[in-house]
Amino acid sequence: MAFSISLFVLLMLLSLQCSSSLLSLNKGSSLSVEKHSEDVILSKNQMFCAGFVQLAQNAFSFGVWFNEPHTNNTNTLVWMANRQQPVNGKLSKLCLLNSGNLVLLDAAQITTWSSNTASHTQVTLLLHDDGNLVLRDSQGTILWQSFDSPTDTLLPGQPLTRFTQLVSSRSETNHSSGFYKLLFDDDNVLRLIYDGPYVSSQYWPVPWILIWQAGRFNYNSTRIAVLDSLGNFTSSDNYFFSTNDYGSVVPRRLKLDCDGNVRVYSRNDKSKQWYVSRQVIFDACSIHGICGANSTCDYDHERGRRCSCLPGYRVKNHSDWSYGCEPMFDLTCDGNESNSTFLKIQGVEFYGYDHNYVQNSTYMNCVNLCLRDCNCKGFQYRYDGDQGFSCYTKLELRNGRRSPSYNGTIYLRLPNGNSFSKVESVRVDDHVCSVMLHKDYVRKPANRFVRFSLWLATAVGALEMICFLMIWSFLIRTRQKSCADQQGYHLATVGFRKYSYRELEEATKGFSEEIGRGGGGVVYKGILSDQRHAAIKRLYEAKQGEGEFLAEVSIIGRLNHMNLIEMWGYCAEGKHRLLVYEYMENGSLAQKLSSNTLDWSKRYNIALGVARVLAYLHEECLEWILHCDIKPQNILLDASYEPKVADFGLSKLLNRNTLNKNSSFSMIRGTRGYMAPEWVYNLPITSKVDVYSYGIVLLEMITGKSPTTSVQSIDGENSHNERLVTWVREKTSGTYSPEYIIDPAIKTNYDEFKMALLAKVALKCVKEDKDARPSMSQVVEMLQSHESDPLKY
Missing domain, CATH: 2.90.10.10 (Bulb-type lectin domain)
Incomplete structure (x- = not known):
């Protein structure tokens, strides 16, 4: 054994x-x-x-x-x-x-x-x-x-130059590009930059001192920094440090961690374990964006980093503190100064975003300055020695941190008559923020017999633990399998949280706030028990059993693409079928088109992102998935205007073996104006129906007009009531010039080459003959092309 x-x-x-x-x-x-x-x-x-x-x-x-x-x-x-x-x-x-x-x-x-x-x-x-x-x-x-x-790591001997930079990962488990950068700025100084979804700022060297005061030298165009094999880091701007284990040749790596700190990790040759041998910033709360807006950061070596919302504010996203906190109140700006009051918070500093700076100011003068500004969220009041008390009114409350040594006070503007005393505080479980620096010490050698006895006891204990874990794991899996079989499905195959109907009813306050509606169901805004904002889709009367529903949900769980809306959970209880998705702050593409808030570059990036995800659904994932209802209402936009396609799972799922076979549907699917001719003429349905709908969406993004809008309403002429496709073809006359079809909202500022390419691709996608339409992977290739001639395709 x-x-x-x-x-x-x-x-x-x-x-x-x-x-x-x-x-x-x-x-x-x-x-x-x-x-x-x-x-x-x-x-x-x-x-x-x-x-x-x-x-x-x-x-x-x-x-x-x-x-x-x-x-x-x-x-x-x-x-x-x-x-x-x-x-x-x-x-x-x-x-x-x-x-x-x-x-x-x-x-x-x-x-x-x-x-x-x-x-x-x-x-x-x-x-x-x-x-x-x-x-x-x-x-x-x-x-x-x-x-x-490089990505986020430098190895010994690998130079960081004027042409390279380190970009942190988004999180410990998400390795896509995050918000922090280490680079040489235009003044030849090595800097750490926070480049967040809403704001950007420099936080190292500290921005309130001059370069020479930080010990840097900017009159040097070399721009090179390197970590050597002995643990010595040198930079051409006169910044240097040595690791705690300097002088020994061990495996090392310098990494810009996801929390914005630069650390050198070394590996112990005997234990083969990594330890931190140097970090650049010792006060984690001085890193910008670490807790988000309207919050404060508190740090010590025992508790680690703690983010806290200001009184009157609540956490926006519990799983990601970089989103900060949002207000639980509305401040009216009607000229009545008695509507506001100020809450005193001692020992808290917010760096940056000062609207007014007044030296030798009285407290009441600072209060009046803030009250006269509708956008003022509070003010910093600090004694600055010979300059007396200084006043800083704040347009944004960012980069907040608590420090016992700070001699200033923040006065937070709140609505009068409300009492906000509770502060929402959460410890951020990020081991890299609270890790202690490693230091080796020389110990007296232990007795050989004692070492052998300890080794033997450890080995026996480890074997017993492994046996126990194997038996325990086997029993757990057996029990789970038995429970799953009793319910008719395996919970592990779904991979989402199962919510009860009551939970989702409470999250949506009785399904009171509707944010969308489609052929499959109604979408409501909700706040889950962990305070995450969610979009909860309540499907219409269930026509499929729970086992069939969960089988389709499990297929959605195996999909993975940055331009697919993320699904968090589901409810299958009695006749109720609900899906829980991440909530998109910027709403749908339809809303943004109607409000004329998208410039040409955002429209082009949205077109490319949607094309990529459709190519993934059609050709890359293990199941062949037709969306069957591509339209602006089903294209959602995150905080960075990245498109997220919704309603992608429950329309039609086919095995790859049927990819080249004709498929049949029991009913017409889609939305009038975006549907391919195959639906109308009862022709075989293939992935080309999504290609057609995508082409219509492109035309709508270019022109700003709905596909059901007549030519008369588009150009003001009393001509035929023709569809958008025909109108675009006539206006471009084979040249694909966007001059006569471009949305008036961007008519004076757009890239003619890229918009012409979009028009060319769109008209290829909406051809009557499905075989003449390109595949979505071909569409991606066209849009990613850097050819100088947009009419190549």
């Missing part, structure tokens, strides 16, 4: 290490995502691996990581090719083409990343002992290397 368990543990440890079967990749060869545990490139010293690493369910990136058995690959990733656009877990490949170009292909053979290289000689991709992934030709010339395009 003991031997079997030991063998099992050994195999598990080995399975986490890189395979040593591949030391390079040559022309015409490829690495497969389906063999990601085998298809890897190993450095000669066996310290680094390059290959596919799993970031989430059915989401992979190609990257480089430290080769070690005691940690997950994602914990020691040092470089990623496609952090913004993960590839599918099926059919994706990294290919070294005969042209000498290194490309990363998704399941539909769409290029998601490329080295943009070419060579007629032999080309080899190999991983150096320092972790640098290098593409070189037969003469040894480097065509491309990963050291020239």
Whole structure:
């Protein structure tokens, strides 16, 4: 028994290490995502691996990581090719083409990343002992290397230059680009920048002192910083530091963490564990954006970082404090100064966003300054020595932190007559914010017999623990399986939280606030028990059993794309069928088009994002999914105006084996004006119905007009009552010039090339003959094209 368990543990440890079967990749060869545990490139010293690493369910990136058995690959990733656009877990490949170009292909053979290289000689991709992934030709010339395009990590010897920057990950588990950057600014100084969804600011070196006061030197155009193998970091602007373990040659990595702090991690050769040997910022609360707007940050080494909403404010998103807090009140601006009062909060500082700065000011003068400004949210009042008391009125309450040493006071503006005494405070469980710096100490060697006894006891205890965990895990799985079988489905296959009908009824206050409506059901705004804002779709009278409903929901759970609305949970209780989605602050594309708030660049990016996700649904995911109701109302926009397609799961689900077969529907689906001719003439339904609807949406984004609007209402002429498609074709007359069709809201400011390309693509998508329409992957290729001629396609 003991031997079997030991063998099992050994195999598990080995399975986490890189395979040593591949030391390079040559022309015409490829690495497969389906063999990601085998298809890897190993450095000669066996310290680094390059290959596919799993970031989430059915989401992979190609990257480089430290080769070690005691940690997950994602914990020691040092470089990623496609952090913004993960590839599918099926059919994706990294290919070294005969042209000498290194490309990363998704399941539909769409290029998601490329080295943009070419060579007629032999080309080899190999991983150096320092972790640098290098593409070189037969003469040894480097065509491309990963050291020239870092993500969030620098390795010893890898330079940070004027042409490169480090960008943090969004979170510990989300490796897409986050809000923090380490770079050389235009004044040749190495800086840390917060580049959030709403505001941007510099927080290191501290912005309120001059460069020379921070010990920096900006009269140098070299712009280079590097960490050496001994643990010494030097920068051309005179910034330098040494790690706590300086002088020893151990594996190290300098990383810009997701909390905005720069840390050097070192690995202990004996324990093979990573520890922090240096961090740049010791007061985590001085990092901008760490807790979001209308909140304060409090930090100590024992409790870690704590974010607290100001009185009168509540958390906006419990899972992400960067969104800050939102007010629970409305401040009227009717000229009546008695409607406001000021709450005194001692020892709290908010940096930046000062509307007025008055030296030697009285308290009442500061109060009156704030009351006269409708946008004033409070004021900072501080004694500045010889200058007396200074007054800073605030338009925004950002970068707030509590500090016992701060001698100032914030006066928070609140509506009169309301008592806000409760402060919502949540500890932020982010280990990198509260980690203690490591320091090795020399200890007296222990007695050999004692060490042997301790080792033996530890080994026996570990074996017993493994046996217990295996038996416990087996019993738990058996019990879960039994419960699932009794209910007719396996809960684990769904992957979402199951809500009760009563929970969602309370979250929506009795389904009182309707925010959308469609053929499948009505959508309500709600606040879940964890205070997250959600969009809750109440489907119309259930016509399918719970097992069938959950089978379709589980398929949605296996979808993973940045432009799909994220689903959090469901309710299947009696006749009730509800779906719980993330809430989109900017509403739908339809709302933004009607309010004329989208410029041409946002419209183009929305068009590209929707095309990508439709290509994913049609060609990349394991099930073939037709949306069947593409329209502006089903395209939602997040805080950064990234499109999120909704209502994508329950329309029609088919296995890939039926991809090339004609499919039949029991009823017409879609919305009048966006429906393809196949619906009307009872022709076979394929993915081209979504292509047609997408083309109509493009025309609506270009013209700003609904597809059901007549020509007479569009151009003011008393001509035929023709559809939008015909009108656009007549106005462009084959030139695809947007001059005569462009939405008046952007007519004076737009990129003629890109809008012409949109018009060209749109008219291809809305052809009557479905076989003449492009596929969505072809549409993506057209929109991503950088050709100088928009009419190439």
